[in-house]
Amino acid sequence: MAQNPKPAETSVPRLGKPLKRSFFNRSVHDVAPDLIGATLLVDGVGGTIVEVEAYHHTDPAAHSFNGPTPRNMVMFGPPGFSYVYRSYGIHWCANFVCEAEGSASAVLIRALEPIHGCAAMRRRRGLQEARALCSGPGKLCEALGITIKHSALPLDAQPFALYARIGKPDIVAGVRIGITKAVDLPWRYGLKGSKFLSKPF
DNA sequence: CTCTTGATCTTCT
DNA sequence: GAAGATCAAGAGC
Numbered sequence: 001m002a003q004n005p006k007p008a009e010t011s012v013p014r015l016g017k018p019l020k021r022s023f024f025n026r027s028v029h030d031v032a033p034d035l036i037g038a039t040l041l042v043d044g045v046g047g048t049i050v051e052v053e054a055y056h057h058t059d060p061a062a063h064s065f066n067g068p069t070p071r072n073m074v075m076f077g078p079p080g081f082s083y084v085y086r087s088y089g090i091h092w093c094a095n096f097v098c099e100a101e102g103s104a105s106a107v108l109i110r111a112l113e114p115i116h117g118c119a120a121m122r123r124r125r126g127l128q129e130a131r132a133l134c135s136g137p138g139k140l141c142e143a144l145g146i147t148i149k150h151s152a153l154p155l156d157a158q159p160f161a162l163y164a165r166i167g168k169p170d171i172v173a174g175v176r177i178g179i180t181k182a183v184d185l186p187w188r189y190g191l192k193g194s195k196f197l198s199k200p201f
Numbered sequence: 202c203t204c205t206t207g208a209t210c211t212t213c214t
Numbered sequence: 215g216a217a218g219a220t221c222a223a224g225a226g227c
Contacts (some may be wrong), residue, residue, distance in 0.1 A: 017215095055221070085219085087218075087219070088218060089218090089220095091221070110219085136221070138221060178218085178220065180218080180219095182218050
């Protein structure tokens with residue numbers, strides 16, 4: 001019998017339990033793939049995370065590699081906080097700080113599937129196509145309204161809201177995008193087959 | 202479809 | 215003074 005009706009074109013996944021800050025207090029290489037499928041909202045706008053990259057303090061490509069500076073200071077703080085930086089003078093990029101305080105490791109949020117508040121995202125991005133709204137770290141910050149004002153904020157309190165995924169999705173890994181150091185490390189993670197990635201794997 | 206380039210500015214050397 | 219965890223538009227195929 002047809003107990004599974006054809007899915008709607010845009011289905012809204014059930015949300016798991018809210019993620020606590022302690023979720024981030026472990027290896028950045030464990031947190032990064034575990035964020036695939038989680039839901040990120042900023043003031044109620046966002047969707048399902050489909051692409052991230054891990055940056056470890058021993059990694060030459062990490063902002064924290066050469067020690068603390070005014071820009072990367074929040075990376076050296078406790079886990080479970082946001083780290084937002086300016087990219088190429090134009091865009092914002094959002095990270096989640098991981099591991100014990102002082103580790104200076106973080107996950108870059110690179111792409112998500114727009115689910116909640118799509119009208120607001122389309123307005124901010126000046127675009128209609130869902131695929132282009134959040135398919136890149138700068139794009140998703142624009143769509144979610146993330147700026148430097150959102151840096152160094154706890155991820156388990158407003159305006160942020162994070163929910164665990166339900167079940168375990170198929171995750172793929174590959175080399176990171178747009179970097180010039182440590183280019184061969186396979187620390188980019190994505191939801192297998194997602195149409196909302198910044199680039200295919 | 203892929204490749205190239207300009208925009209724009211903060212950060213660190 | 216140069217580089218950079220990007221993006222969009224335009225040219226070429």
